[in-house]
Amino acid sequence: MDLKLKIQNRAVNVEWENRSAVGAIMNKLSSFKRIRMEKKGTRQLAPLGISIPRNDRNMITSPGDIGYDGTNLVFYTTEEDISCTKLGHIAGCSESQIKNMLSPGSLTLELYEG
Secondary structure (H helix, E strand, O other): OOEEEEEOOEEEOEEEOOOHHHHHHHHOHHHOOEEEEEEEOOEEEEEOOOOOOOOOEEEEOOOOEEEEOOOEEEEEOOOOEEEEEEEEEEOOOOHHHHHHHHOOOEEEEEEEEO
């Protein structure tokens, strides 16, 4: 089974990294299937409410990158020079589609097995 993601009830194709953090999310899906996301600057933050393994690295994000900052899933819409655990990348969407999808102030994120 794979970890799947919906934003505002829209299925989003994600290329997940091969990391223990992604496996930990799958193992704890019952804890947070639906999450209210909050916009902070150019990012959307989805608080997990649980701790998952971290493997922080300095990186420059691309629009569509998904990271973990120790508390939140972080969805990036611009390039940023940051340190976080990269979990994956939204695939099959242009930069403008990603920005439009993640631009509203408050969104609902759904994680599920598929």
